[in-house]
Amino acid sequence: MTVEVRLAGLLHTYTAGAATLRASGTTLGGVLTDLDRQFPGIRFRIVDEQDRMRRHMRCFLNNDDARDLATPVNSGDQVYIVGALSGG
Amino acid sequence: MAIRSRLRLLVATRKGAFILHAGAARTRFTLDGPHFLGHIVHHAMLDPRDRQTLLMAVSTGHLGPTVFRSTDHGATWQEAAHPPQFAKGSGRAVDHVFWLTPGHASEPGVWYAGTSPQGLFRSEDHGKTWEGVAGLNAHPMLNTWSGGEQDGTPDGPKLHSVLIDPRDRNRMYVGMSSGGVFATDDQGATWRPFNTGSKAEFFPDADREFGQDPHCVALHPLRPDRLYQQNHCGIYRMDRPDDRWVRIGDNMPRDIGDIGLPLALHPRDPDTAWVFPMDGTTVWPRTSPDGRPAVYATRDAGTTWTRQDRGLPPHHAWLTVKRQAMATDTLDPVGLYFGTTSGELWASRDEGTSWRTIARHLPEIYAVEAAEI
Numbered sequence: 001m002t003v004e005v006r007l008a009g010l011l012h013t014y015t016a017g018a019a020t021l022r023a024s025g026t027t028l029g030g031v032l033t034d035l036d037r038q039f040p041g042i043r044f045r046i047v048d049e050q051d052r053m054r055r056h057m058r059c060f061l062n063n064d065d066a067r068d069l070a071t072p073v074n075s076g077d078q079v080y081i082v083g084a085l086s087g088g
Numbered sequence: 089m090a091i092r093s094r095l096r097l098l099v100a101t102r103k104g105a106f107i108l109h110a111g112a113a114r115t116r117f118t119l120d121g122p123h124f125l126g127h128i129v130h131h132a133m134l135d136p137r138d139r140q141t142l143l144m145a146v147s148t149g150h151l152g153p154t155v156f157r158s159t160d161h162g163a164t165w166q167e168a169a170h171p172p173q174f175a176k177g178s179g180r181a182v183d184h185v186f187w188l189t190p191g192h193a194s195e196p197g198v199w200y201a202g203t204s205p206q207g208l209f210r211s212e213d214h215g216k217t218w219e220g221v222a223g224l225n226a227h228p229m230l231n232t233w234s235g236g237e238q239d240g241t242p243d244g245p246k247l248h249s250v251l252i253d254p255r256d257r258n259r260m261y262v263g264m265s266s267g268g269v270f271a272t273d274d275q276g277a278t279w280r281p282f283n284t285g286s287k288a289e290f291f292p293d294a295d296r297e298f299g300q301d302p303h304c305v306a307l308h309p310l311r312p313d314r315l316y317q318q319n320h321c322g323i324y325r326m327d328r329p330d331d332r333w334v335r336i337g338d339n340m341p342r343d344i345g346d347i348g349l350p351l352a353l354h355p356r357d358p359d360t361a362w363v364f365p366m367d368g369t370t371v372w373p374r375t376s377p378d379g380r381p382a383v384y385a386t387r388d389a390g391t392t393w394t395r396q397d398r399g400l401p402p403h404h405a406w407l408t409v410k411r412q413a414m415a416t417d418t419l420d421p422v423g424l425y426f427g428t429t430s431g432e433l434w435a436s437r438d439e440g441t442s443w444r445t446i447a448r449h450l451p452e453i454y455a456v457e458a459a460e461i
Contacts, residue, residue: 010150041167045151048181049173056150083150 001026001075005035008082014042023079028059029069031079046081056084094461095417096161098142099427100129103451105144107162114423114437117446123162131412133188134459135214137196143215145185145201153184155201157215161461170217172201172209174225182207187412188215189250192257202247205237206230206264208276221276224262233281233298234267241265248411249305253312261305261315268300269317285333287321294321303349304411311358314389318351318363318411325390336390340365344377344384344395350414354422354439359389362396362416362440364409364426375406383424383440399443400434407432412455419460427453 005021015021023038025031029051036043046057051069053059059066060080061073073079097108097117104122123129127146135141142158144165155168174180182203191198191210201209201218208221224230234245249263258275261282271282281298288300301320308314313328323337323346337346347368354360362385367373376382382397408429417423424436431450436443 010148040169041154044154044171044173048152049176050179050181051176052181054150054152 001073001077003031003073003075003077003079005031005079005081010083011042011045011081014039014045025073027069028061028066028071028073028079031073032069058082058084095419095423096134096459096461097415097425097433097446098132098134098455098457098459099433099447099450099453100132100144100412100455101427101431101451101453102128105129105132106447106450108433108447112419114417114419114435117435119447120162123165124156128184129454130184130186131188131455131457133190133457134461135190135199136459137190137193139459139461141214143188143199145188147184153182153203155185155188155215155218166216168211168216168218170219172203172207172218172220174207175220175222178226180205180207180225183244185209186246187248187250189252192252193254194257200250200252200260202250202262204244204246205240206234206245206247206267208247208250208262210276223272223274223277224270224279227279233270234264235299249302249317251305251307251315253307254309255312261307263302263305263317265303265320266299266301268298269302269305270298282331283333284331285326285335286317286319286324287335289321304351306351306353306361308353308358310356314358316351316353316361316390318348320347320368322346323348323351323363323390334390336386339386339391340384340393341395344382345369347372348409349374349411350409350426352414352416352424355416355418356422357387360385360387360439361390362414362424364407364414366408373406374408379404379406381405381407383426383436383443385440396436396440397443398441399436410454412457413453415456415458417458417460423458425456425458427456429453 023031023034095110099106104125106121108117110117130145132144144156147153154171156165187202189200199211208224209218211218251261253259268283270279287294305317315326324333340346352362384393414426433447435446
């Protein structure tokens with residue numbers, strides 16, 4: 001499955017500034033793995049070593065909050081990866 | 089004296105890193121930066137073995153922890169391919185890398201990192217990839233020693249002060265806040281508490297095997313059997329093989345006390361050390377006692393202490409200096425530096441006798457290291 005991934009600005013250093021990307025996978029976790037293949041290191045900034053979404057990161061599959069890496073994705077889906085409103 | 093014309097001060101702050109450059113005279117400092125503006129930089133360290141590899145412990149409020157490397161003195165940076173991370177299935181996740189220590193001189197390329205929550209990691213390729221030191225990270229007593237992840241400093245419990253005996257790369261020490269000082273004689277395969285004599289007055293039983301809160305521990309490179317620590321409960325010295333901490337802070341003036349966070353050693357004189365006392369009473373304000381900041385120096389291994397405040401504000405200055413934010417260079421006379429949480433960087437080029445600010449209005453300073461190129 002190929003999905004469209006839209007990245008928040010705080011991850012653009014990994015993608016040479018690209019905000020919209022294509023990635024493959026059958027699950028959200030698979031998409032993140034494919035993203036990491038394309039842009040090494042990016043997955044660990046989103047998901048910790050126990051495969052938990054980082055506290056202040058959020059993924060949306062289309063319009064739904066998706067925190068489980070096992071969430072299935074379908075061709076044509078849009079995955080949004082954003083920073084939560086936090087910090088100072 | 090060898091003339092070293094390129095002194096660098098590596099200043100890690102809550103909003104990025106800065107590098108100050110100076111000649112050996114240390115009369116003029118120029119500021120380079122910020123590097124990684126907006127990122128939380130906990131520590132930056134130059135490898136003294138090659139004087140080229142610069143490592144920086146970086147996180148942000150959103151993104152996970154990582155380590156960046158530079159081999160051109162900060163002109164360009166590369167991220168570690170495999171930053172420190174706990175074993176999958178352990179349930180633990182690194183929140184931030186807190187401390188970086190270059191390895192033993194006989195092991196070029198080896199580095200150690202201490203993390204929050206407490207973990208020890210090792211790199212064998214100049215910081216590109218990191219693996220956990222299982223002898224500590226998976227030690228069945230680790231949670232008991234450290235009290236778990238709810239115990240520790242306000243922004244997370246930390247493993248810090250990774251010290252390596254220059255005579256024996258297998259002999260190492262670490263500090264854990266909380267937990268205490270721990271020692272290994274087999275390069276991290278096995279560990280033991282190393283706290284005899286140091287107090288843990290925040291427990292019902294202050295004389296404990298572990299559970300202390302060492303804020304900063306230092307080993308003298310020329311006399312590696314001598315260790316100092318600034319602890320939550322005082323200033324201590326140990327002279328091995330008498331493996332007992334002696335509270336040399338009892339010799340500090342009573343109205344100042346012996347509580348603080350950092351401690352710095354003279355690079356050539358094992359009897360000389362500096363501390364930055366802060367108010368440790370009541371709710372632990374951690375500001376200069378009575379608003380009158382001063383460094384205190386001992387020249388006799390803690391038997392006596394001298395106040396050094398010339399040039400520092402005489403009153404109404406409530407400075408806080410974090411545990412990594414005080415450093416010495418190796419020039420003669422020794423330069424001494426400290427950075428404050430209010431973003432001031434102070435310098436002395438006469439071993440603490442007089443002080444001046446060399447940078448102001450920086451973000452909250454987390455760490456200061458002096459390096460000579």
